[in-house]
Amino acid sequence: MHIYRTHNCGELRGTDCGKQVKLSGWLHRKRDLGGVMFITLRDNYGVTQLMAAPGSQVYSDFDKIRVESVVTIEGSVISRGTNINREMPTGEIEVEVNTVTVQSAADVLPFQVADEDNAPETSRLTYRFLDLRREKLHKNILLRAKVIASIRRRMTEMGFNEFQTPILTSSSPEGARDYLVPSRLYPGKFYALPQAPQQFKQLLMVSGFDRYFQIAPCFRDEDARADRSPGEFYQLDVEMSFATQEDVFAHLETLFYGLFTEFSSWDVTRPQFPRIPYEEAMRKYGVDKPDLRYKLEIEDVSDIFAASDFNAFKSIVEGGGVVRALCVENVADKSRKFLKDLEDYSRENGAKGLASLIFAENECKGSLAKPLSEATKTALRQKFNAPDNSGIFIVADSADKASVILGKVRIRLADELDLREKNAYRFCWIVDFPMFEKDEETGATQFSHNPFSMPQGGMEALMTKDPLTIKAYQYDIVCNGIELSSGAIRNHLPEIMYKAFEIAGYDNTVVDEKFGGMIKAFKFGAPPHGGIAPGVDRIVMLLANEPNIREVIAFPMNQNAQDLLMQAPAAATEKQLKELHLKITE
RNA sequence: GGAUCGGUAGUUCAGUCGGUUUAGAACGCCGCCCUGUCACGGCGGAGGCCGCGGGUUCGAGUCCCGUCCGAUCCGCCA
Numbered sequence: 209m210h211i212y213r214t215h216n217c218g219e220l221r222g223t224d225c226g227k228q229v230k231l232s233g234w235l236h237r238k239r240d241l242g243g244v245m246f247i248t249l250r251d252n253y254g255v256t257q258l259m260a261a262p263g264s265q266v267y268s269d270f271d272k273i274r275v276e277s278v279v280t281i282e283g284s285v286i287s288r289g290t291n292i293n294r295e296m297p298t299g300e301i302e303v304e305v306n307t308v309t310v311q312s313a314a315d316v317l318p319f320q321v322a323d324e325d326n327a328p329e330t331s332r333l334t335y336r337f338l339d340l341r342r343e344k345l346h347k348n349i350l351l352r353a354k355v356i357a358s359i360r361r362r363m364t365e366m367g368f369n370e371f372q373t374p375i376l377t378s379s380s381p382e383g384a385r386d387y388l389v390p391s392r393l394y395p396g397k398f399y400a401l402p403q404a405p406q407q408f409k410q411l412l413m414v415s416g417f418d419r420y421f422q423i424a425p426c427f428r429d430e431d432a433r434a435d436r437s438p439g440e441f442y443q444l445d446v447e448m449s450f451a452t453q454e455d456v457f458a459h460l461e462t463l464f465y466g467l468f469t470e471f472s473s474w475d476v477t478r479p480q481f482p483r484i485p486y487e488e489a490m491r492k493y494g495v496d497k498p499d500l501r502y503k504l505e506i507e508d509v510s511d512i513f514a515a516s517d518f519n520a521f522k523s524i525v526e527g528g529g530v531v532r533a534l535c536v537e538n539v540a541d542k543s544r545k546f547l548k549d550l551e552d553y554s555r556e557n558g559a560k561g562l563a564s565l566i567f568a569e570n571e572c573k574g575s576l577a578k579p580l581s582e583a584t585k586t587a588l589r590q591k592f593n594a595p596d597n598s599g600i601f602i603v604a605d606s607a608d609k610a611s612v613i614l615g616k617v618r619i620r621l622a623d624e625l626d627l628r629e630k631n632a633y634r635f636c637w638i639v640d641f642p643m644f645e646k647d648e649e650t651g652a653t654q655f656s657h658n659p660f661s662m663p664q665g666g667m668e669a670l671m672t673k674d675p676l677t678i679k680a681y682q683y684d685i686v687c688n689g690i691e692l693s694s695g696a697i698r699n700h701l702p703e704i705m706y707k708a709f710e711i712a713g714y715d716n717t718v719v720d721e722k723f724g725g726m727i728k729a730f731k732f733g734a735p736p737h738g739g740i741a742p743g744v745d746r747i748v749m750l751l752a753n754e755p756n757i758r759e760v761i762a763f764p765m766n767q768n769a770q771d772l773l774m775q776a777p778a779a780a781t782e783k784q785l786k787e788l789h790l791k792i793t794e
Numbered sequence: 795g796g797a798u799c800g801g802u803a804g805u806u807c808a809g810u811c812g813g814u815u816u817a818g819a820a821c822g823c824c825g826c827c828c829u830g831u832c833a834c835g836g837c838g839g840a841g842g843c844c845g846c847g848g849g850u851u852c853g854a855g856u857c858c859c860g861u862c863c864g865a866u867c868c869g870c871c872a
């Protein structure tokens with residue numbers, strides 16, 4: 209007999225009755241009834257009930273063993289008779305224990321493992337190995353493993369090859385703050401951890417590998433959010449040669465539809481996913497990552513107010529501003545506080561105010577009920593085809609601000625009124641991002657996304673058009689209001705690259721310096737190529753239906769980028785510092 | 795860097811308008827009882843610098859100021 213186990217803890221069934229078995233695992237719970245004791249034993253595979261018979265040696269043995277200790281037991285499988293537990297896969301049987309051996313005793317726990325109570329996050333991170341034993345987190349991490357295995361299989365089946373790229377590399381010129389690693393051999397010089405393997409994957413395309421993917425670690429020294437782990441995260445990094453934007457979309461839609469239907473019973477957007485131009489997304493939803501589980505689209509009502517005698521808004525339209533609005537149902541019975549909170553929220557987000565018009569059954573309420581003429585109210589109501597008890601919320605401002613503010617109101621209304629479609633993953637592509645934008649402070653033209661994207665219209669567009677009107681082959685994929693990734697068809701032509709940088713205010717030497725490796729490669733025959741890099745952590749978050757990214761990462765850092773279990777970051781020794789030619793100041 | 799919310803037993807929380815003796819409950823821990831439990835049940839016990847520092851007050855867990863810690867958001871994230 210194996211020294212630890214003949215079966216795992218999720219395995220035994222009624223048909224195993226009579227067998228002598230050995231099990232190993234964690235002591236999950238004890239139920240001591242005085243004469244007889246029931247113990248549940250847990251491992252990765254499940255839970256099995258053990259029974260210590262009245263007056264037996266093992267009864268007093270178990271009495272002394274604390275929960276979460278690791279034990280090996282030997283005993284015989286017996287039927288539970290009339291006491292079958294239908295909730296447990298192993299519920300038909302129990303193991304009558306003959307001997308129990310403690311492999312490792314557990315101290316008193318800082319929080320309960322068997323109870324999924326909400327232990328404080330700090331303790332959960334400090335004792336992450338205990339938290340990972342708990343059912344929910346354990347399942348999430350196993351889900352992550354399965355999702356990644358499925359991604360690898362699906363990508364390989366679609367003809368992609370998996371590559372590894374360097375972790376110690378050079379600092380990338382734009383984007384997030386880098387993590388630097390001091391060089392021992394070269395005093396004063398540093399490696400940087402990659403923010404993404406962007407240039408390497410493009411170089412692999414130039415090397416003729418045609419289709420690349422990698423579950424790639426990415427390192428960015430930026431502050432955390434609920435859906436953004438500080439320090440490091442994983443991307444499904446993808447790149448394709450001789451591919452158009454539509455080719456990238458088709459492959460990713462196949463992947464995402466397959467992946468999400470494999471791991472969830474929720475309804476998933478069928479390919480093709482909707483494609484929404486950036487400008488339209490900003491106008492209709494006020495964000496570039498719309499949650500399509502609810503409609504609530506923002507409409508422009510400038511013309512209605514231009515034709516009205518309501519001077520406050522009329523003058524804004526005449527001054528070049530806009531009036532925009534959204535219409536939401538079933539708000540007539542909401543309290544005054546509801547409206548006030550919504551207006552305060554708008555002001556916090558930069559609005560001068562949030563006007564409202566509410567169509568209760570017999571009367572019109574809201575801040576615009578009195579000042580507006582009947583004709584204007586009717587026009588607004590017709591615009592939205594607004595039913596009884598619905599309300600229209602209105603912002604008058606510049607075109608940029610009005611929709612953005614209403615976009616926030618839109619999300620808040622969805623939260624408060626529970627408007628989101630249940631059990632659904634709603635995907636879309638956001639396309640046609642602008643190539644350049646104006647810096648709010650300096651007025652200078654700068655890249656709005658990344659400098660690697662191909663401008664739509666190519667060189668001709670760069671030479672002839674107003675840079676601020678040029679769009680890029682740059683796209684995002686969004687699911688349920690979460691941005692999973694940006695991607696682009698890349699600029700593989702050095703002369704267009706130089707020109708694009710010139711427009712953004714950099715001369716050729718800057719390009720040669722910053723992107724030396726890549727620009728050199730592009731001068732020796734580069735295929736047109738493009739790709740994308742969806743966040744693996746966020747994909748698992750969506751599939752596990754978790755609101756926080758730490759729930760799908762085995763060993764996450766806290767919000768302040770500390771690893772409470774491993775005590776990182778930590779001080780370096782004098783010897784280490786000396787070897788690295790570093791001196792700590794202050 | 796900024797904003798909001800929070801910090802009371804190992805853990806989750808309650809603690810009223812600032813005033814009733816010794817700051818409570820549940821889970822956990824320790825002890826006793828209990829022969830069919832499924833989060834077993836019952837009885838008893840230990841466990842608290844009410845995050846820390848200052849202030850207001852006859853009196854502060856409660857109010858004020860500062861500070862530290864945590865979560866969430868803004869900035870930041872090519």
